[in-house]
Amino acid sequence: MLSYTLKRLAQAIPTMLIVITIAFFLMRIAPGGPFDGERALPPEIEANLMAAYHLDEPLWQQYFRYLGNLVQGDFGPSFKYKDFTVTELIMQGFPVSLQIGGLAILLALAIGLPLGIIAALKRNTAVDYTVMGTALAGIAVPNFVVAPVLALVFGVLLGWLPAGGWNDGALPNLILPVIALSIQQIAYIARMMRASMIEVMGSHYIRTARAKGLTEAEVVWRHALRPALLPVTSYLGPAIAGIITGSVVIEQIFGIPGIGRYFVQGALNRDYTLVMGTVVFYGALIVLMNLIVDLIYSALDPQIRYDD
């Protein structure tokens, strides 16, 4: 297990290198630069700025300088938020994004799994059709539609919850963004859980468990649940990635000070270091999450051993 983990971490290095390289050069061939403003800067000042940020060096030199700093954990200074380093900005935004994203994943599991199990056990009944119909609707309506509608209904018309803002993560401010972020994942998880539960309930060892006289509840809890969870576990990686990208939009709609908005704004402002920082950070996060998901998968499935 340990050697497998180390091997996977080693494999993550080339992946991250590709991400960094693509993002670095894409950003640099973009027209415009970080110091283009309404007013053109006097040439001497611009030259000084460029020199201060090493932007006057050849591109390959900047690239290796960036990689070198990155290895030491230095993301560099932000060009637009002048008094902050990128690390500071990310560390400010991440707890906020984590809170929303983490709660969204937990909510998606807490609602999606039971719904899927119930739908599978009551297959082809009104319960099943209702759950699956709702789930399909949840998949069909994207989160950037759900979010404004939720804000309109609960924030503006009913006035029950704040329609936006962060307020240091007070509970009422959390509810709408978390729901908007998790609806689609609830739907996917419920559908997947139903499908895998139906498959497991039709297998031979479930028939054996029934034949030896276990009650239906025992059959479900002791024999069916664990194998049925496997496909859902492997979906968790994409689900987390989906929630991370979704948060870019959700943070913008609800005005939440997370990392997502730094990314889009940074890209539009040509804030090179800030964009690179968010891409590297999110890339590493997704790679790490995929590894954790695979480890959970192997813990759930005794047939899989990562010993080699």
Add this chain to the structure above:
Amino acid sequence: MSTDSLAPTAAPVGDSLGRDAWRRLSQNRAAMASLWLLGLMTLACFIGPWLTPWGLADVDWNAFDVGPTLEGGHWLGTDANGRDLLTRTLYGGQVSLSVALVATFVSLIIGVLYGAVSGYIGGRVDNLMMRFVDIMYSLPFMFLVILLMVVFGRNIFLIYAAIGAVEWLDMARIVRGQTLALKQREFVEAAHALGVKDGKIVTRHLIPNAIGPVIVYVTLTVPKVILLESFLSFLGLGVQEPLTSWGVLISEGADMMQTSPWMLLVPSVFLALTLFCLNFLGDGLRDALDPKTR
């Protein structure tokens, strides 16, 4: 014992896979209704704008920010600039649907060829090619696509290519799996024995036989692509004025929802309805083409 039970009966007529699948699909009411609705939606988007009295960017100086009404000709209202919302939504549908079709087609071509070649050659090449797919999988693609749009400007052909280039990975995996199973079969060996060239075996024998799962996957890719396009447009990185798409309209509507909620609701309903139908159709096709559900 009666003698006619021993009489030879007519040999059973085999159904082709396609006809069998179609029969099963046409029995699925939800899927068929979705198919009709999608056809209607496509017709409306591509023919409808010719029939409405307004153009994409026509301004009605007598009707700024008017709600849906039957009088005055703006059935679904106008936006803050007095442009007819029905017309704009239909034009937006043209963009969204064409992005969906072209980008899916791009991903289909790349994915099928890549997967078939990888599975057919096998061995070390297969290993290497699939390793590459694994790496691509773990890239935070959304971010790279957003960067692409920022760098090269908001260009519709770029959207086609960028989304197509992102979505081929699953297709490649599915086709490779199919190919690995198929290439062991006798008819491939027979083709070999007859001296058919490798390239021809892939295109004539392997790909056509792997087509079932691919069709299912295509119907599931189309809604993903539409979503991705509207996601980009929502962030302000999609198509540019005066062109519009459902994502752009939804984003404009979200800004105006407190005063003119119809601007959010109309394009949202069109988008959600299309995605809903595509998902139903995909599920129906999967049931129709999957031999395990028989």
